[in-house]
Amino acid sequence: MGAVTESNEAASDATRSRILDAADALLQRRGVRGMTVAELARRSGLSRPTIYRYWNDADDVIRAALLRRVVVILGHFPRPASSRRELVDDVLRFISRFRTDAVYARLLADEPESFTRYTLQRVGSSQRVILDWLARAIASAQDDHSVRRGDPQEISVMLLLIAQSAVLSHGTVSELIDEAGWERELRAALDGHLRP
Template identity: 40%
Template sequence: MLSISNDTSPDIGDRILDAAASCVLAYGVQRVTLAEIARRAGVSRPTIYRRWPDTRALLAALLTRRIVGVLSDVPSRGSGREALVERIVGVAQRLRHDEVVMSVFHSEPEFAMVYIAERLGTSQQILIDAVADEIRNAQRDGSVRRGDPRQMAAMCLLITQSTIQSAQLVAPILDADALAVELAYSLNGYLKP
């Protein structure tokens, strides 16, 4: 066990989130416990409670880290609509293959539904902000139509989020490559001047 004086270091939070990801993959969301996360992270339960009030808050932080991490891992390849659409499709493809994110969507739909139908989560806000910035830039070069960049970014989020969530449903019709092509086509059509 780590000493109390060391339990506020930033890497402890990362270890806890890594342990939570490992638990999600091993047990599914519903069977994840703070006790098991603490054991895997090598910290006490109070150390976790100092950062997150409960398992749901910790899982929300885990999803935020994973989603924002994917956004960082898929850099923009320039400015303009084509680069923006390519980045959004790249992020969507990576998220569709993220075991932790998809485990949450499939094993705990009630948890995921909060961020699908009830409120925007932190990661969704970050995604909207990033896409809105790129839309603004693309509007300046004329490759994206006029309109409120934040509203347009929110619509891009809805289109893409729906694609990620429903990909399994349409897999017999749209394999991964076809899905990416159709998502790009949809986003290009929506954003085109």
């Protein structure tokens, strides 16, 4: 019985991955606009009822695909930072990977309103995963006494807001500040927020 269950779970995971791979391809090519369950079915080679078995609509698939991309980016940070300097470095490295991610870069460049809708208008699964990662690192760096005291979860919320607004506004201010200056000032803002 156990082998059958494991086989069913593996098949289910493979189907989910196939749908999310199709969503990734569509998001990279066309962005959020025009993403439908019919398009996902066509791209994945699966039926619409199969997609509806896992998600309520295309919007849910998009959110799941974006969450998967965030989890992959966070996979490059296997252990939490243990000092303020490491934490700021990790946040800047995360931002760099995020900005160069094929899907997120496309949304930022061509559909900032979609980026805002899926990442800023409400705290979704992607933000919660990032907040948990930040809170663990903040707690670790507090033990090092290089990050100020306070609730790590609350500090992580403001840290995320600083980073998100900097990423979203980057294109707007690119004529006013070059890349090196932008990163330097963002580093100072992040460091200042965390400093004891």
